[in-house]
Amino acid sequence: MSIKHKFKEMLSGNYPLLAILIGVILVSLPLGLYQNTDTEVEFSTVQGVLKWGYPYLEVEGNLFDLPPLGFYAAALFLLIFGSTIENGVALIMLFGLASTVLVYKLGKEVYSKSTGLFAAAFFALAPWQLVLTRAFLVDAQCLFLSLVCLYFGVVAIRNDSFRLALVSGIFFAAALLTKQYAVFMLIPLLFLYVYHRPSNPKQILLQLGAFILPAVHATLWWYNIIMGKWLLYFVQHGDFGNFNAPGVVPSYSFMTTFLMDYGLGVFFIAATAFSLGIGVLFWKWFPKQSVVFDLVCLVTVLFVLGLNMYLGVALNLKVPYTSAIKYSYQSLPFFSLVAGSLASKSVLLLKSARKANRARIDRLKRILLLSVGLVGLFLLVTPLFASINTAWELATVSHVIFRVQPNQDLGYTFLIPFPSRETMPMPALVQFYGFIIILSGLLWASRHFLLSSMKRCFALLVRKRDRSHSSFA
DSSP states (O other): HHHHHHHHHHHHHHHHHHHHHHHHHHHGGGGBBOOOHHHHHHHHHHHHHHHHHSOOOOSOOBOOOSSSSHHHHHHHHHHHOOOOOHHHHHHHHHHHHHHHHHHHHHHHHHHHHHHHHHHHHHHHSSHHOOOOBOOOOOOHHHHHHHHHHHHHHHHHHHHTOHHHHHHHHHHHHHHHHHHHHGGGGGHHHHHHHHHHHHOOOOHHHHHHHHHHHHHHHHHHIIIISSSSSOOOGGGOOOOGBBBBOOOOOOOOOHHHHIIIISSHHHHHHHHHHHHHHHHTTTTTOOOOHHHHHHHHHHHHHHHHHHHHHIIIISBBHHHHHHTHHHTTTGGGGHHHHHHHHHHHHHHEEEEEEEHHHHOOOOOHHHHHHHHHHHHHHHEEEHHHHHHHHHHHHHHTTTTTEEETTTTOOOOEEEEEEHHHHHHSSSHHHHHHHHHHHHHHHHHTTTTHHHHHHHHHHHHHHHHHHHHHHHOOO
């Protein structure tokens, strides 16, 4: 096989993912730079690293109350490319793109390649993700490292591998030294580890030790040895001493408001809920591993959102309440994976309906399988169009509020000092081209299914025409 042929084959196989990445860049660029007090503080902390070598905020000795690794990574990048907020956001975008690749890899590993592609598209186009990758915050870095940890952890559990458990543990330590939200990745890993029921006690101890020790060592090394702080200093944060104002009455519905507004959108949530629903009702029709990972995603999402609601409402803490965009960010990949799994679930149900027709199984069951499969395909497409519509809207505003109460300007706020309508010609057209590129990748990946479906529909129409002609004759 010639090198040229191999290159074409590789490009053909990887085009869908490349199209998603290129398309998302085009969709994101017109959004401008999102700024608020948090972005200014974190950028100032990176300047502290460049000036003093430590993540000090504004003055020497004033250690910022977040783990340090994200600031060191940003400082290195800015040292090479120039210390500007634009370069800092470019780094965050790179982490966002890398996270998109990891969502694809996870979807491919636990569901199917088509699920990985649609999950990556959902994830990358979600307003939640688009905004956080255009703001200078370490959250995107933490999510990337957390996803690397999760991916290697999943593979390690499946292959009972000590080495991969160690790799997963190293990335967990790195994620934990970037932001404490990394602890949420322990939920799916623990669930999967227990499900696979390892039986060798020695192997269990070795794997757990390989995973946990890097995080313990990194925490001790930074906080105790270098900074001279006590062991649990890294869990201290000012967020847990800042309560809601007396006039603010938090409600548990704030999470629903956030998700349905700029968080995910109605269609994204509908796709996730429908995917979980058919995963439960038609579990016999799907591979066991996909049903199990549906449950893993559900447990993880409920835990992350539930803890956020407990902190914001039951404990009346202001920051978890108004900053759900950050506190629940680690749940976004799991929403995307479940919604993306509609790609494989819907196709399996449609194929099952066709097989049922050949086997002359109950007509009602065939109609049910066909209907559910078609609804799944509809919900597979609509969140993408809803997300790009929100992206077009975001490109026209000078500020955005991720509301936690309907019709109230209460929530996490970003300002856009230089909206794209003032700095970029035809931003909507740039985003449109980006969206078309993403759709072309997804269509290319689905070409075999689409062509076979069109052939079957054409054959069905021909048979009906022949029958009507014969009956007329």
